[in-house]
Amino acid sequence: MKKLIRKHFIREVKMDKSPAKTTLELFFGVENYQNLLDSISSNTFYKCQLQNVVSELLTLPEFQNIINTRRLPFPRCRLVRSGNPLSPVDYNERCHSALGEGIIKLVSERVMQELSNGATLVVDFTEDLSLKIRSIAEALSTEFQEKTGATVFFSIGHDKGFTTHWDNSNTLVFQLSGRKKWNVFTTTLPFPVDENKKNMKPPSMRTYGKFHSQ
Template identity: 25%
Template sequence: MTTETPSVAQRLGGDQFLARTFGRSYHVVRGNTASVAGLVSWDDLNAILTHHRLETPRFRLASDGEPVPAFRYSRPVVTRRSTTWQRLQTATLHEQLADGATLVLDAVDELHPGVGRLAKHLENWLRTAVQVNLYGSWTGTEGFGTHWDDHDVIVVQLDGAKRWKLYGPTRTAPMSRDVATPEEPPEQPVADLVLTAGDVLYLPRGWWHAVAASEGRHSLHLTCGLQTTTGADLITWLSEILRGHEVIRTDVPRFGTEGEQREFLDRIAKLVADELAGPDVITRFLLARDATESARLAPSLPYVTGIPPQPELLVQLVVARPRLAILPDGAPQLTAGGEEWTFTAEALPLLQLLLDGSSHSLGKLAAVAGLSVEQVAGAVNGLVSGQVAAVRTTL
């Protein structure tokens, strides 16, 4: 198995997993160290901590459900420009970790190329935004106690072993902004699992769990947090697309008679009911979500004034869920990052090639489309300006 996310998807069960397990129950797939080759190693983590100024809360320690104060493992450094940042102290950092603290690094997908690819492919498969956090622990002390998350997670164990006690949900689909909190979990877990290197665990949101490196070994794992897409999100989208109707833009008749208020509500109810009765409402909603996803940060330096027509330059889309449609006149239209681009029909082959998410040279894109490198560079320049593509010189 490679570290490409489709392999993670296939191991979880692919379409069968989405149909039978996703959002319903936990799922464990066993693996080995080869399964996670190319993802974060301890050396990679050491390099990230060495070469980046990572402030709290992005980098933090936790123990027994509480954050460890930053002054216990770092000290403030004042620069000559009078800015202050927290410099890690390796000796006290090691002491805190040996004493039971858990190390947490948020959004490691923005700091490590292999994890970035993992996140991007998960986003493409699951059609939602993904943030990957890294956790390291050394003792049986639980970093966060027994808790639940407001989003689904996919856990990839990288090294060592981690014990997961799963207690199940006590409230269906809890949210971060909710009208009630889940009841406390039962005393006995419904599953008691030990993950070792290469294992993958899926856990739906709302499932109570407790995690510790209680097997006498240090542990390093990734938690891929999946952004939720709920009925509340659909209602918000619906309110946006209905603004073309006068009654939606009209002030609520707070000083009107009871009959006027009832008429106002009935008109809104009919609009909403008619819209929801359509056969493709969820499809349109999901396409809108895909179209407005945020692109991943990827500058194209040194090409600040335009992409030069050099055949060897490599181009890659930096969005995971672009959409390509063919307009009635045959022109391809690309939607990504909240923007739309319409191209001539000749550009269709190069756009289809870019949609695979890989890097392709300007020369290759020109060849498949039967266009000049200059024409392709011009098309790519628009995508780079729209922040949905990036150009570089090497893989």
């Protein structure tokens, strides 16, 4: 009678990456994404230059199409100059939809005129307007288990649309085109909120100094 010998094999099982992590690694690059995670863990500022894929996140023709074809009421879509919002009546008009309902829409010519005069166009919740932006926002939300939204800032010329200000949420900034000079300041209040930001004095020291991006 033959003795049966049962062999046991131990197989190393490699867990697959989550779809969200794969999306972010493809977008940032594996090394940049790991460096970003390290900076978040250490609560430090991180900047890097991404590949050309970031410029395709939202192209100018795509942004123009959003502005021209979507209903973007104030304050979701607004113009800002030197840190102050412009009156929405200066670049919106009342009209009627195909069903006869009263609506308010942007006047492209007025928007362009204000941009030429140094204003910045701001559009909130662009993750609902672009599938490419939504894919990145959803991946970030899944990986960090936080609600994630996207805001687009568009300006031309050399005027700055915003003065020194605080963001009351954790922020990732992607510069899609053009050139910009950044001043990054020290943290004077760990968790600024809308109720107290207006009363806070601008910080006097810069942690990371000035740097240019292009």
